[in-house]
Amino acid sequence: MSDDAALLRQAAARHAAGALEEAEALYAQLLARSPDDANALNLLGTLHRQRGELARALPLIRRAVTLRPEAPVFLASLGGALAEAGELEPAVAALRAALARRPDDAVALRNLGQALCGLGQARAALAPLRQAVKLAPHAAEPKLALAHACREAGALPEAIRMAEAALARPGPDPAVAAQARFLLAALGRAPMPERAPAAYVRDLFDQYAPRFEADLTGRLGYRTPAALAELLRDSGIAAAAALDVLDLGCGTGLSGVALAPFARRLEGLDLSPRMLAEAARQGCYAALHEADLLDFLPRHPAAFDLIAAADVLNYLGDLAPALAALRGALRPGGLALFSVELGEGEGGYALGPGLRYRHALPALRALCAEVGLAAVAERRDVLRLEQGSPVQGALMLLRQA
Numbered sequence: 118m119s120d121d122a123a124l125l126r127q128a129a130a131r132h133a134a135g136a137l138e139e140a141e142a143l144y145a146q147l148l149a150r151s152p153d154d155a156n157a158l159n160l161l162g163t164l165h166r167q168r169g170e171l172a173r174a175l176p177l178i179r180r181a182v183t184l185r186p187e188a189p190v191f192l193a194s195l196g197g198a199l200a201e202a203g204e205l206e207p208a209v210a211a212l213r214a215a216l217a218r219r220p221d222d223a224v225a226l227r228n229l230g231q232a233l234c235g236l237g238q239a240r241a242a243l244a245p246l247r248q249a250v251k252l253a254p255h256a257a258e259p260k261l262a263l264a265h266a267c268r269e270a271g272a273l274p275e276a277i278r279m280a281e282a283a284l285a286r287p288g289p290d291p292a293v294a295a296q297a298r299f300l301l302a303a304l305g306r307a308p309m310p311e312r313a314p315a316a317y318v319r320d321l322f323d324q325y326a327p328r329f330e331a332d333l334t335g336r337l338g339y340r341t342p343a344a345l346a347e348l349l350r351d352s353g354i355a356a357a358a359a360l361d362v363l364d365l366g367c368g369t370g371l372s373g374v375a376l377a378p379f380a381r382r383l384e385g386l387d388l389s390p391r392m393l394a395e396a397a398r399q400g401c402y403a404a405l406h407e408a409d410l411l412d413f414l415p416r417h418p419a420a421f422d423l424i425a426a427a428d429v430l431n432y433l434g435d436l437a438p439a440l441a442a443l444r445g446a447l448r449p450g451g452l453a454l455f456s457v458e459l460g461e462g463e464g465g466y467a468l469g470p471g472l473r474y475r476h477a478l479p480a481l482r483a484l485c486a487e488v489g490l491a492a493v494a495e496r497r498d499v500l501r502l503e504q505g506s507p508v509q510g511a512l513m514l515l516r517q518a
């Protein structure tokens with residue numbers, strides 16, 4: 118075996134054992150003497166991708182593809198990295214090229230299906246995802262991905278079958294099982310959970326982060342942050358940079374930008390590390406926290422003058438714990454500001470078609486009063502479009518009573 122081959126083997130073994138720093142150093146050593154080693158370039162790129170460093174991963178994997186354009190392994194790797202970076206069209210092209218050369222790559226098939234779903238082409242996603250399920254019959258994840266695609270494509274019986282199959286094997290990953298149950302609940306086949314599983318929300322927004330702002334403000338006509346800021350101003354709260362503000366579910370920071378004029382200090386919190394990385398670029402947050410709002414709020418009693426949640430509470434069904442925790446994190450007389458999607462439902466909420474909860478206004482008003490949040494202002498508004506139809510919502514401003 119040549120020295121290069123031995124070094125690559127050693128690096129790949131450390132990599133597979135999870136010793137990323139050691140593996141990185143060994144790949145770098147190999148590339149210093151053989152800069153055109155396509156395997157080392159691809160593996161080092163993969164290592165950066167594992168760490169979430171896509172800006173470092175992509176040029177390395179691209180170079181591997183340039184050096185060996187026919188190798189399906191590099192094309193598949195490039196497709197996966199592009200999809201993760203939100204570059205879905207080139208991702209689909211790379212994955213299709215990889216699969217043309219190696220049709221039985223179950224991971225590439227799943228990545229292709231998920232990228233097509235992200236592009237709104239759920240019907241086209243079904244064939245690759247069905248094939249991925251066939252190739253990995255014991256794995257729950259491809260079944261869950263197919264179940265989601267079927268739901269989006271309107272193939273509901275298959276969506277139910279696949280979500281049930283994802284649950285059927287003994288011991289699926291608890292996060293996968295919770296997501297399958299959530300999907301079954303949305304399809305009316307399981308009891309409605311009190312909230313969307315945290316892992317589902319995190320994965321959803323991690324995948325969405327690179328495209329979120331363009332999609333929301335463009336295609337989906339999203340203007341909730343500006344509407345919430347308007348409600349504050351119209352209620353006599355001056356944009357005087359005087360308040361300690363917490364932006365719950367801050368996402369990429371669209372809401373932070375709208376809240377910043379009111380804030381002496383603005384903090385953001387989100388479940389999704391990728392959304393938080395985008396939010397950091399806005400430059401308006403003094404601190405960003407990766408946390409579930411239900412864990413964070415009780416640990417910060419009486420800490421904020423204003424707590425806002427723009428388009429966030431729709432990932433929670435039962436709002437009692439969140440609103441009580443929110444009240445507890447406010448200083449005396451502090452303000453709560455949030456949006457909800459409106460709907461009906463026993464117990465005051467129901468799971469809507471987009472896997473978000475919709476809340477009934479009378480029940481929500483009663484709940485706010487119960488936890489000690491007194492109404493200051495309320496406004497009905499169209500929050501955004503969903504499959505071309507307006508989503509009716511309410512904007513609420515309340516004061517700690």
Ligand SMILES: C[S@@+](CC[C@H](N)C(=O)[O-])C[C@H]1O[C@@H](n2cnc3c(N)ncnc32)[C@H](O)[C@@H]1O
Pocket residue numbers: 318319322341342365366367368369370371372386387388389392408409410411426427428429432
């Ligand atoms: C639709 S985005 C809205 C982002 C931002 N507020 C805006 O208006 O652009 C919803 C965000 O809430 C976050 N989120 C949902 N449930 C959460 C929870 N329980 N704890 C923390 N963040 C949550 C998601 O990760 C996502 O980034």
